[in-house]
Amino acid sequence: MSYIDSFALSLPEIILSFGAIVLMLAAAWMGDKASKAISWVSVLLLAGAGLALLGPAGSGGLGYDGLYVADPFAAFAKLLIYVGAAVAILVAPGFFNRDGEMRAEYPVLILLSAVGMGTMVSAVDLLTLYVGLELQSLAAYVLASFLRRDDRSAEAGLKYFVLGALASGILLYGISLLYGFSGTTSFVGVAAAMKASMGSGLLFGLVFVLAGLAFKISAVPFHMWTPDVYEGAPTPVTAFFASAPKVAAMALTVRVAIEAMGPATGEWRQIIIFCALASTILGAVGAIGQTNIKRLLAYSSINNVGFALFGLVAGTAYGASAVMTYMTVYIVMTLGSLICVLQMRTADGTPTEQIAALSGLSRTRPALAAAFAIFMFSLAGIPPLFGFWPKFMVFDALVRVDMWPLAMIGIATSVIGAFYYLKIVKTIYFDEPAGVLAPSRSMIEGVLIALAALFVSPLGYLMIGPLGRITQTAANALF
């Protein structure tokens, strides 16, 4: 295969990389006053990258001598990633403009991170995986501390960096073990070695790699950074962290578990079961005492990752498609609720993150309150909202492989989670108005919230058919 063909396979990444470099130069020459134009161009670039997935980049197969793959699974994950990234760019000006912190580098960093994520989900080699992961993470560390003058933001960035570096180290150690004991870094090669004989060296490698990846999806016991980083990072960045990188890391985990470690399913299944159960329980219990809405949503994301992992536990194509369905609906719900958080501003425009500020929101801003309630009930997985469907899918995947006792336990933990989502609804609807929040003027945020709310409303059920077909095609690419 010539390099031209390989380039065609990675066209989305190429568009985004070149675009990011050009925009970086533009930012350097034109300064922050061009940030608006740069944001819109970035969104266009993401749309262009998304369109490029229709070509060979969508299902062209292996490229770069077996380092990179363009299959429907990667394409679908990239689509979700680009949506998450675009939303994170669109909502940023409303947040940063207030204190003149909107700088032209913001969209560029998101684009670079998107390149990294695209590489992650297309990786079929441990080294591609690592390069993609680092590219994504480095951009993310900077984004977390984007509010330079804010202590919490700086702390979040530092904390994310230190713990992220540790996780990268663990991952790299696992990769070196896998390489040492199998003699190859390609997923197929590792799988072949595991099939031949599952020695303790490979087993240790598997454990370390999964530990590194668990950090990236923030599954318990590697979740500790999540609440702090989500709370400290600027809200648009939090929205970004909770959506696109989650999808990328989750898709990567699924691909590694199935393509590279398929023969060792029995081994990793125990780890994933533990992570899934611990995440759903700890994510639910940890959220109960929170008073900051962003911390609460951080725990909610831990909780949701746990549920998505249940789909992986099944280890089947149907299970993988359930994971992708889960992530699709999850990013809509989480982006929606974080944009609602963006709307929480006092009369002088200061953002507030206290749950108490939401008291009686239904009286003062009924539309926002209704959207918030829809997202909360949907995150809790209560029908008839669409958030029920992904939970249905993952547990269905478990039941199909006769793991219904686990499904019973798993779904029982969702009741603990329902408690704190109910708490938000209670604050919004049952409590007396606090009168802290002022009306918002942002059109973009309003439109995005409305779109997300419509998606998770019962209307979403009409998409079960098409969504099921797409995710099933994506998942079949792994098997």
Add this chain to the structure above:
Amino acid sequence: MNQLGFPILSIMLAVPLVAALWCLFAPGEGEAKARSARVTALAASLIDLVLGGVLWANYEVGGARWQFIERADVFGRFSWALGIDGIALMLIVLTVFLVPLCILASWTSIQKRVPEYMAVFLLTELLMLGVFVAQDLFLFYIMFEGGLIPMYMIIGIWGGARRIYASYKFFLYTLLGSVLMLIAMLYMAQTAGTTFIPTLMAFNFSSQAQLWLFLAFFASFAVKMPMWPVHTWLPDAHVEAPTAGSVILAGVMLKLAGYGFIRFSLPMFPEASAHYMWLIFALSMIATVYTSLVALVQKDMKKLIAYSSVAHMALVTFGLFAFNRQGIEGAMMVMLGHGLVSSALFLCVGVVYDRLHTREIARYGGLATNMPAYATFFLFFTMASVGLPGLSNFPGEFLSMMGTYEISSWAAFIAVTGIITGAAYMLYLYRRICFGPQTNADAAAMSDLDKREWLVLAPLAAAVLWMGVYPESFLSPMRADVGALLERIHPAAPASDAALTVPHAAPAAAVAGER
């Protein structure tokens, strides 16, 4: 399509939905919007009432088992499959009958956030009707579970002092029960390869699987029913909910569980039903005795009626698991009768609550003097609740106990004590409120029923009388369906302890063979 030529069931579901959206988004402000919401809600519920009447009138007794069938495969994995049998028909009629009364009862007592209230109420109606008409397993689940959200809102926003505690307890209790049922449903859909309820009702699950599946469904229905010891959410929810919320909770929501037992537990897991019969009977016996005694000592009117609901629901579970025609038909009649009578009693409580804003029994007394019409209605419904022959609860209670006696004389013995204690606490309640000296001046000054309250209580009284005098109207649509159910569960029926034999019914050879 169906015998009417138009999708009547979908329209019945669409009417409340459209009206709810209109209540929320109609132009207008303040009082004008509130008034238009009230009128919209009443109109929508009356349209559904008319449609319910059309449904009943066009239902062919002795016709196809499933009528008014609709099906659209719009959800990929499951379908919008609707259809009713006689059992569902009667519960639908009950629902559409009660909702307009609820809206009338809330006409003046709800003053804050009226458009939201009406919208949520209509959505509740939609979801409850959805439960009864769903022919698809997962559509049923979505409707069944979805009912939690509006009810949570009704209790939490418009409820009393401890509304938040009550709303949480209601939501989480019922959710925990229901999620286990979902896993069981996934297993069933997987094993049987279909989500179509009529097919599943004829599918034979292995005996081992039935035991587990039954328990998972039982977890959900026992909480919803509610059965002792998972009934504790009910008194809290009833006490804190606004009057109309209590009515819909007692009148229809509790029936969802009984309907679930008839639709799922019995026909789909007949062997397990027989296996667990004693579990059900034991819980029902405890509930009968315990909750009746608890009701006897209540100081709060709504709590007393709530506990009496638990006791009445025990009669339903007795009847359902008696595995004979009298029991099952009796259970259905108790559900319908209780739906009317407990609703009426809650509305009676609402009438005096609106005037004095307390539910404490001791604050009233001697109301028969200054509120003669009210006292008459209240007495009428009290008598119906006690099970006076000629009123709605008698046929059901009698049939249900007869069915129970046929299979277990001990269970029937305990069940009958519920009737006695039931008479005790209801008459005691009535004496304290309506008779005796007028010790409280403010209670003595209350005015009698106004026109609106007459309009709410009179139809209920008429229905109660109708059901008591001519129960055949309600039994005949269900007869064939109960027969089909009996045919299905008969092979698994447990042995009766009374060893009753009916000489002319059994063939002579079989009787001789037994000897």
